[in-house]
Amino acid sequence: MKKITYTIVVAVILSLSACKTDAKKADNGKLNVVTTTTMITDLLHNIGGDAINVVGLMGSGVDPHLYKASEGDVAKLVDSDVVFYGGLHLEGKLVEVFEKMEKTNKKTVAVSDALDKKELIGSEYFASNYDPHIWFNVLFWKRITTYVANELKKLDPKNTAIYEENSKMYLEKLAKLDSDLRETISQLPEEKRVLVTAHDAFNYFGKSYGFNVVGLQGISTATEAGVQDVQELSKFIIDNKVKAIFVETSVPKRTIEALQASVQSKNQNVTIGGTLYSDALGDKGTVEGTYIGMFRYNVTTIVAALK
Template identity: 65%
Template sequence: MRKQFIMLIVALTLLNCKDESKSNGKLNVVTTTTMITDLVKNIGGDAINVQGLMGSGVDPHLYKASEGDVSKLVNADVIFFNGLHLEGKLVEVFEKMESPTKKPVALSETLDKSKLIGSDYFASNYDPHVWFDINYFKQFAKRVTQVLIEKDPNNAKVFTDNEAKYLAELDKLQKDVQGVVDALPRKKRILVTAHDAFNYFGEAYRFRVVGLQGLSTATEAGVQDVQKLSNFIIDNDVKAIFVESSVPRRTIEALQAAVKSKGQDIKIGGTLYSDALGDAETIEGTYIGMYRYNIKTIVSALQ
């Protein structure tokens, strides 16, 4: 039924939508997650119109397209999404509307699959949270630039200049993050969160990462998961556990209660941004700001 509904919505939208493509001379670009929206805005600047489907705190694993979303997608010149089944429920929409002149761009397709983190428990067999490796996010930036130039060669210099500036900012971010991480002893680098969103971060900065839920928040944590992780926390003398902005707080609170019931105190070290950025008007509403906030929150709580 869900697939039939999507096909109907796409068909009706294609019939009824006016082609607003380049209505003001600029490319109309639609993005999925807040991380990709921020990236595309940095590369495209004032030369493009950007509409992000997902807002702050929105879980992409569970996101369902509305009729308004389908309208935006149909009228887009370019569509960028993460891929690797992160936006699982949107892929059906992409497939129904794909044509020779409009193919949504999965930014993860630019990555070397042999270097990605695999999983036996997720549909794609790859961890989709690749943006937590800044090197991968740089590859995203290069792919966005390439596609925008293909679609609008007249603004090629704008896109390449913006790309160079943004890549320099990402270089500085990497250097600064490494400096903060170096202050935390290796034995304290254990990151316990609501779900497995930080494996690429852990691989890049030598953290042991443990999530209460799996790679997708569609998988609920059970009592046995909570008990097993509470024992791990006690055995490894973990100082803090973390809430995620796009995952209900109750999962981590249940874990905290389980640890305390066994006679050991454990604090909630703060809220981390995982599958979505913070509010648009805040520092955490940008990829770079989110990353800086996360690393300071993690290291401060675990020291």
């Protein structure tokens, strides 16, 4: 898929948006929604249901930190009525595109705006100075659900009842998810709750559920792990008797394999406990292809490997 520079992306979107008519929307009368990550796409499907058209830019296994817009993405953005994205520089330079689109009549919504910055985990190593992996706090995701539903109601008031009913049902499912996760995690002794992954995507998860989380790479996968990082983390694994470490679907597994090899070179053993979903959901149509299914799978995998 051909990638294009962000200067061209912005220029094309602004010029075509100025000429755009309502013909596209008039096809079925529904709101045309574009989303970035798979987590946000799943959220909009749950809240909007059949009342909206949803098109996601990123698919399963796609790393939003490194994602670059394609020519096809430009067409999707031009035809949209609203764009929902993560914010906090999760989508890298795409955020610049969304911010400039907002200066036209194109509506863009950062779902992270639903949260108070004081509640976020700070990071001096990330562009926004905040960890953007906010979906790993279910209570945050519940708040974001209400925020997104309210934004849809403003844009499409005739379907207010649908958005209210769908969001209410989804909030109930999220409450059940949080309760079930806590029950599963309670099976794991506190001293074993050490989660070592490819990059720092799970800090909100750790804070919510009592895990010590250590990532080989930083919060953004744009930051490469060096030899010293591998050596330091292998020592941590040995000192803390960590049984298993985890690969992520959106990050090349070679970094974790290098970490495992480093531990083994010191005559110690650590297994790769499984592959976790971090920056993207699983394949469409699978259980892990939904936010709730992804979270359940991750926690079950983690607990089973660390027990």
